[in-house]
Amino acid sequence: MVKKYAKGYRAEYQLTHMLAGMGYMVIRAPRSGRIGLPSPDIIAAKQGRLLVIECKSREEAFTVPQEQMQELREWEEKAGAVPYIGWKISREGWRFLRLKDVSENKGNVGKAFAGEKGISINEL
Amino acid sequence: MVKKYAKGYRAEYQLTHMLAGMGYMVIRAPRSGRIGLPSPDIIAAKQGRLLVIECKSREEAFTVPQEQMQELREWEEKAGAVPYIGWKISREGWRFLRLKDVSENKGNVGKAFAGEKGISINEL
Numbered sequence: 281m282v283k284k285y286a287k288g289y290r291a292e293y294q295l296t297h298m299l300a301g302m303g304y305m306v307i308r309a310p311r312s313g314r315i316g317l318p319s320p321d322i323i324a325a326k327q328g329r330l331l332v333i334e335c336k337s338r339e340e341a342f343t344v345p346q347e348q349m350q351e352l353r354e355w356e357e358k359a360g361a362v363p364y365i366g367w368k369i370s371r372e373g374w375r376f377l378r379l380k381d382v383s384e385n386k387g388n389v390g391k392a393f394a395g396e397k398g399i400s401i402n403e404l
Numbered sequence: 405m406v407k408k409y410a411k412g413y414r415a416e417y418q419l420t421h422m423l424a425g426m427g428y429m430v431i432r433a434p435r436s437g438r439i440g441l442p443s444p445d446i447i448a449a450k451q452g453r454l455l456v457i458e459c460k461s462r463e464e465a466f467t468v469p470q471e472q473m474q475e476l477r478e479w480e481e482k483a484g485a486v487p488y489i490g491w492k493i494s495r496e497g498w499r500f501l502r503l504k505d506v507s508e509n510k511g512n513v514g515k516a517f518a519g520e521k522g523i524s525i526n527e528l
Binding site for chain 1: 443449451453454478484485
């Protein structure tokens, strides 16, 4: 569990710095800072465009919990943010799935789905 | 020092929830989450408009450090955010100063200045 947490932390940390390197201003919202309000893992803004990203670093297919999708949806509707699920795939790198696509797939994300629907960091 | 920190924390917590109550999506960025990237105390977004706020809860006049103003300026220029210094004044409540005004005043904020240039939370 500790190892899993550390891996997730490293992945978020890496993505934060990749986005910063692309000219985004970035906030990584730590769990402890959430004080009961919905917050995605990473918030990035560039020239008025706001991205909210829930990060995953699983080895295999996963299902995004309903409450995380609802949280992203709230950021989309109220804040005007563009919501993504970011998946760091071992030996492949990051793929980003639009919330709409993941939601229509009932939260299920696997490698075929990510290959078909996913975009790269430069397409965010 | 611990007391001062707790007071600042309570003020940020209060402002976070006031903004959430007004329909903003809000992130309070804890110091520990900053990982070397510039980040204001509070980020709030509503319908595509992004606010970044550095919070103060001093009893008396204060000077905003140059590096905090620079940080807010970076959010303004790169992210397209609207930057404020938020001051919780005892027995009066919150006043918000535009970065431009504070910057032109060399970072100095006192009660007369806040009375003249400050706006209320509803004017953000």
